[in-house]
Amino acid sequence: MGYRRKSPLICNNQGVFVTATDTGTGKTTLAIQLAAALTQRGTRVRARKPVESGCQRSEAGELIPADATALQLAAGGYEPLNQVAPYRLEAAISPARAAAIEGVDLHIEALHRACMKGVEPEDFLLVEGAGGFYSPLASDGLNADLASRLGLPMIILAPDRLGVIGHILLTLEAAKRRGLRVAGVVLNRLPDPDRPAQLDNLAELTALAEDIPFFTAASAADLPTLATGFAAQLTR
Ligand SMILES: Nc1ncnc2c1ncn2[C@@H]1O[C@H](COP(=O)(O)OP(=O)(O)OP(=O)(O)O)[C@@H](O)[C@H]1O
Ligand SMILES: [Mg+2]
Numbered sequence: 001m002g003y004r005r006k007s008p009l010i011c012n013n014q015g016v017f018v019t020a021t022d023t024g025t026g027k028t029t030l031a032i033q034l035a036a037a038l039t040q041r042g043t044r045v046r047a048r049k050p051v052e053s054g055c056q057r058s059e060a061g062e063l064i065p066a067d068a069t070a071l072q073l074a075a076g077g078y079e080p081l082n083q084v085a086p087y088r089l090e091a092a093i094s095p096a097r098a099a100a101i102e103g104v105d106l107h108i109e110a111l112h113r114a115c116m117k118g119v120e121p122e123d124f125l126l127v128e129g130a131g132g133f134y135s136p137l138a139s140d141g142l143n144a145d146l147a148s149r150l151g152l153p154m155i156i157l158a159p160d161r162l163g164v165i166g167h168i169l170l171t172l173e174a175a176k177r178r179g180l181r182v183a184g185v186v187l188n189r190l191p192d193p194d195r196p197a198q199l200d201n202l203a204e205l206t207a208l209a210e211d212i213p214f215f216t217a218a219s220a221a222d223l224p225t226l227a228t229g230f231a232a233q234l235t236r
Contacts, residue, residue, distance in 0.1 A: 021158040072084045
């Protein structure tokens with residue numbers, strides 16, 4: 001992409017960029033637990049879903065962002081929704097394409113500004129991307145470009161299914177190329193009736209990328225414990 005960082009300044013806050021290998025892999029589900037765990041520790045969380053596509057339109061004509069609403073509540077509900085979710089789009093496609101169709105001007109720099117709005121030095125900035133790490137996010141960049149601009153460590157969600165190893169290794173290579181720290185990769189076991197019994201992605205990945213912390217969520221019930229661990233790891 002042609003996006004160039006305009007200033008070398010990046011976010012100095014504690015925080016995390018929650019990304020994934022794909023859409024629908026559990027980013028919001030984990031981020032909600034993480035916001036709750038951080039809040040429980042007494043850390044003030046600034047949750048951001050800087051752009052959300054696929055919003056439902058209310059009877060009053062307002063676009064309702066489901067992810068951002070859940071994040072706002074999990075973080076304590078003290079921030080206005082338009083600070084958590086400043087850009088809302090209706091089409092359930094990539095934000096970049098939805099913005100183009102809906103006539104919304106969407107740039108990485110504006111998304112970065114929106115993420116930082118209202119954030120105090122002691123706050124924890126929790127940003128959920130849209131789709132996967134290389135999914136288009138704005139007219140001039142990918143999720144990876146906003147992650148680079150923020151400079152936050154990342155949690156990468158991935159479905160614990162056959163074929164995911166290649167997607168994870170590609171995502172890790174892309175993160176490394178940008179110098180972004182990976183706090184952890186979560187293999188999230190989404191319901192999958194065709195899952196081969198002998199599948200062991202965790203064992204294979206641990207051997208292939210020894211320096212990366214991998215975690216498995218065998219069900220959604222495992223996510224709160226994982227989130228508590230991340231909350232401790234990511235706060236000063
Ligand atoms: N471990 C799990 N077991 C069962 N269901 C899960 C699990 N993790 C997430 N889900 C469900 O999978 C769906 C997708 O999860 P979620 O919305 O968190 O993904 P996402 O990565 O945030 O998606 P998007 O790309 O749309 O933001 C949700 O219905 C969620 O409740
Ligand atoms: Mg989500």
